[in-house]
Amino acid sequence: MRQTYLILGATSGIAKAIARALARHGHDLILAGRSAEEVALSAADLEARFQIRARPLEFDATRADHVLGVLAAAMECNDGDLPEGVVLAYGVMFPQSESEANLECLAQTIEVNFGSAARVLQAFGSAFAQRGSGVIVGISSVAGDRGRGSNYHYGASKAALTVFLDGMRHRLRASGVHVCTVLPGFVATPMTYGIVDPASPLCAQPEQVARDVLKAIDRKRGRVYTIWWWRWIMTVIRHLPEAVFLRTNL
Amino acid sequence: MNTTVNKSQLSGWGGYRPIECRVAAPASRSALRQMVADRQSHPRLLMRGLGRSYGDSAVEPTGTVLLQNNLNRVRSFDHATGLLRCEAGVTLEDIIHVVLPHGWFLPTTPGTKFVTLGGAIAADVHGKNHHVDGTFGRWVQRLNLLLADGSECECSPLEHPELFWATIGGMGLTGVIVEAELQLRRCPSAYYHVSYRRCRNLDATLEVLAETDNSFTYSVGWIDCLGRGDRLGRSILMLGNDAQAGDLSGELRDHPFHVPPTRRKRVPLYFPNFALNRLSVSAFNYLYYAVHPDREVVVDYDSYFYPLDGIHDWNRIYGRRGFVQYQALFPQATAERGLRRALETLAAFGLASFLAVIKRSGPANPAPLSYLFDGYTLALDIPNVGPRMLEMARQLDDILLAEGGRLYLAKDSLMSPDTFRAMYPRLGQFLSVKRSVDPDNRFTSAQARRVGLLPSS
Ligand SMILES: Cc1cc2nc3c(=O)[nH]c(=O)nc-3n(C[C@H](O)[C@H](O)[C@H](O)COP(=O)(O)OP(=O)(O)OC[C@H]3O[C@@H](n4cnc5c(N)ncnc54)[C@H](O)[C@@H]3O)c2cc1C
Numbered sequence: 277m278r279q280t281y282l283i284l285g286a287t288s289g290i291a292k293a294i295a296r297a298l299a300r301h302g303h304d305l306i307l308a309g310r311s312a313e314e315v316a317l318s319a320a321d322l323e324a325r326f327q328i329r330a331r332p333l334e335f336d337a338t339r340a341d342h343v344l345g346v347l348a349a350a351m352e353c354n355d356g357d358l359p360e361g362v363v364l365a366y367g368v369m370f371p372q373s374e375s376e377a378n379l380e381c382l383a384q385t386i387e388v389n390f391g392s393a394a395r396v397l398q399a400f401g402s403a404f405a406q407r408g409s410g411v412i413v414g415i416s417s418v419a420g421d422r423g424r425g426s427n428y429h430y431g432a433s434k435a436a437l438t439v440f441l442d443g444m445r446h447r448l449r450a451s452g453v454h455v456c457t458v459l460p461g462f463v464a465t466p467m468t469y470g471i472v473d474p475a476s477p478l479c480a481q482p483e484q485v486a487r488d489v490l491k492a493i494d495r496k497r498g499r500v501y502t503i504w505w506w507r508w509i510m511t512v513i514r515h516l517p518e519a520v521f522l523r524t525n526l
Numbered sequence: 527m528n529t530t531v532n533k534s535q536l537s538g539w540g541g542y543r544p545i546e547c548r549v550a551a552p553a554s555r556s557a558l559r560q561m562v563a564d565r566q567s568h569p570r571l572l573m574r575g576l577g578r579s580y581g582d583s584a585v586e587p588t589g590t591v592l593l594q595n596n597l598n599r600v601r602s603f604d605h606a607t608g609l610l611r612c613e614a615g616v617t618l619e620d621i622i623h624v625v626l627p628h629g630w631f632l633p634t635t636p637g638t639k640f641v642t643l644g645g646a647i648a649a650d651v652h653g654k655n656h657h658v659d660g661t662f663g664r665w666v667q668r669l670n671l672l673l674a675d676g677s678e679c680e681c682s683p684l685e686h687p688e689l690f691w692a693t694i695g696g697m698g699l700t701g702v703i704v705e706a707e708l709q710l711r712r713c714p715s716a717y718y719h720v721s722y723r724r725c726r727n728l729d730a731t732l733e734v735l736a737e738t739d740n741s742f743t744y745s746v747g748w749i750d751c752l753g754r755g756d757r758l759g760r761s762i763l764m765l766g767n768d769a770q771a772g773d774l775s776g777e778l779r780d781h782p783f784h785v786p787p788t789r790r791k792r793v794p795l796y797f798p799n800f801a802l803n804r805l806s807v808s809a810f811n812y813l814y815y816a817v818h819p820d821r822e823v824v825v826d827y828d829s830y831f832y833p834l835d836g837i838h839d840w841n842r843i844y845g846r847r848g849f850v851q852y853q854a855l856f857p858q859a860t861a862e863r864g865l866r867r868a869l870e871t872l873a874a875f876g877l878a879s880f881l882a883v884i885k886r887s888g889p890a891n892p893a894p895l896s897y898l899f900d901g902y903t904l905a906l907d908i909p910n911v912g913p914r915m916l917e918m919a920r921q922l923d924d925i926l927l928a929e930g931g932r933l934y935l936a937k938d939s940l941m942s943p944d945t946f947r948a949m950y951p952r953l954g955q956f957l958s959v960k961r962s963v964d965p966d967n968r969f970t971s972a973q974a975r976r977v978g979l980l981p982s983s
């Protein structure tokens with residue numbers, strides 16, 4: 277059935293792939309992002325390719341009015357209706373050393389990746405629960421599975437997001453709302469350009485992440501590692517004894 | 527805004543002489559603008575598409591190479607008129623997926639769909655229908671450029687025509703093609719009638735090609751590079767026309783624009799050159815006699831236009847030293863003599879792929895660096911075996927120069943400045959546009975410097 281999905285951070289590499297996959301299935305989209313130009317380009321692209329309706333929405337996670345107003349704004353884009361689902365895909369990742377030297381970066385990481393996300397997700401969670409249906413997909417990260425010296429500011433923000441999503445799934449279980457925590461490993465996107473070799477077998481393409489997300493929506497799965505084997509890698513990393521872990525340079 | 531620069535080894539599709547370049551993948555239109563505007567960090571720039579040019583066209587170790595994998599959005603597509611507007615990073619494969627279901631196809635296409643719109647325009651690529659439909663550039667209605675001074679400029683055959691035509695075939699040296707508007711071609715189905723013609727020698731090959739100019743939209747042939755004497759230039763031609771929906775069988779007729787996945791790659795219309803390299807003459811003989819004369823088949827567009835695309839990374843088969851591709855254009859009037867001399871040289875060296883692709887070309891267009899004019903082209907792979915490869919290429923160059931022929935920048939790895947200047951007499955016209963839009967030569971490539979199109983350092 278043709279439904280509307282709101283994508284927050286619609287210009288992210290992963291979000292673009294998810295948007296395409298949803299549009300290919302005939303869904304309408306509301307594309308929210310902080311660059312009006314990029315969002316408009318993406319909207320026109322999806323409309324031309326898939327004959328769906330894609331509405332642009334200006335959204336900057338560092339602006340309180342955008343964060344608090346996003347639910348109303350999304351409904352306005354959707355002829356007054358709540359969308360069927362929300363995909364939260366925005367995020368920032370500063371190099372760990374930069375974030376240590378400049379606490380403004382640390383604050384932004386926590387606010388963008390978690391603080392704003394939590395408020396947005398709660399707003400939609402409550403509205404969906406009241407309606408008795410809805411899909412919430414949050415793109416967290418395997419980086420939140422254990423604090424690692426090389427990336428623990430970002431990791432902490434993602435750990436908080438993961439816990440939030442997991443908790444909300446628990447809370448909304450009986451209300452017909454499906455909450456999905458997506459845990460990608462490395463993905464070839466602008467975020468990892470120059471950090472990870474996109475051709476490396478450890479690195480997923482955004483299209484693969486999108487396939488996994490659509491499958492998860494379809495099968496109402498709760499937690500999804502993508503690529504799937506990250507689940508086992510992270511299980512090992514989480515269970516490394518502290519004494520051993522501290523000697524690694526992860 | 528992500529403007530990260532990363533070091534990586536780049537080469538063309540031939541894998542000949544990779545070299546370390548600074549490479550960036552601007553994440554957005556504004557990141558691209560910012561990088562072009564930032565002369566300090568990026569004094570020299572070069573756009574790169576999918577790196578399907580064979581040599582060093584999309585390589586520049588002294589500047590920043592910009593990828594366009596994030597700049598690949600369709601802007602608009604008019605189903606009624608077939609006018610498509612998109613960003614230059616869109617691939618031809620992508621375009622086909624968008625437009626074919628609505629009964630449109632690329633106006634002309636190179637032998638791979640894994641190229642970007644920007645790359646197709648910058649090289650002014652051609653297909654099997656050049657004699658009928660001209661080059662890719664002929665179908666471009668409008669370009670949006672980002673110039674060296676950071677300004678944006680729209681051009682068309684009517685607006686800033688000199689800049690427009692210098693950019694068609696301009697190998698990225700006039701500036702960044704950001705968007706282009708392309709007139710597509712109506713197609714009656716996703717399928718093609720192909721008829722095979724065996725030609726016993728060069729005379730027969732040229733005769734059939736000339737004879738069928740008007741009756742077939744597409745023509746291409748395989749020519750045996752080892753045949754000598756009265757077999758010199760024997761070939762198998764594959765002549766094609768659009769198939770009407772009514773010509774298709776059964777269920778295909780009801781869905782003429784759909785190619786069922788199982789149908790793809792089932793018809794080995796070509797064998798890739800490399801597969802035949804080692805098998806030598808017997809393989810050609812096999813093919814030659816296995817193909818029944820005047821056989822007609824109906825095949826999907828992938829099988830006809832993109833036989834190599836089904837084989838991933840086929841270029842690696844030549845090993846780490848890579849290979850060069852050599853495409854020679856002989857003018858119509860003396861083509862027979864030029865081709866004969868080239869084929870004799872190829873047979874004598876016995877180095878090249880033992881099959882070459884022969885294509886017919888039609889009249890030239892106004893683009894000063896565009897490759898084709900009226901005649902015939904011969905294209906082949908030459909594995910990098912060092913000095914003997916260089917010697918053979920030099921001899922072929924001499925023949926080509928003597929005949930007034932020309933090499934193709936999109937395929938070239940070896941051309942010298944003298945050869946280039948002799949082959950591209952309209953270079954002055956190009957350079958005067960270049961000086962007006964990019965006086966400091968910010969847009970440059972290893973190839974442009976090697977062939978003396980731009981100063982060498
Ligand atoms: C198997 C195979 C078959 C081929 N068959 C044919 C054929 O039949 N006919 C034919 O004509 N060619 C053919 N080619 C060559 C190919 O079509 C061209 O080299 C084409 O330019 C490659 O496009 P690309 O996107 O890979 O560009 P690249 O190789 O990455 O770049 C090519 C040039 O385009 C420039 N460029 C790319 N994008 C932009 C932009 N946005 N703005 C400005 N400049 C830009 C680059 O600077 C460079 O100079 C073939 C190649 C292969 C590998």
Ligand SMILES: NC(=O)c1ccc[n+]([C@@H]2O[C@H](COP(=O)([O-])OP(=O)(O)OC[C@H]3O[C@@H](n4cnc5c(N)ncnc54)[C@H](OP(=O)(O)O)[C@@H]3O)[C@@H](O)[C@H]2O)c1
Nearest residue numbers: 287288289290336337338366367417460461462463465467
């Ligand atoms: N790539 C990976 O390896 C990987 C791994 C695990 C998890 N993730 C997560 O996946 C999600 C998508 O990231 P990506 O990999 O696709 O990287 P990306 O392309 O860099 O996307 C990040 C997106 O976040 C947006 N954004 C940043 N700050 C914002 C703000 N204040 N307000 C609104 N939007 C903001 C960016 O907007 P602009 O386009 O305007 O810059 C960008 O679209 C992120 O949450 C990331 O943490 C990525």
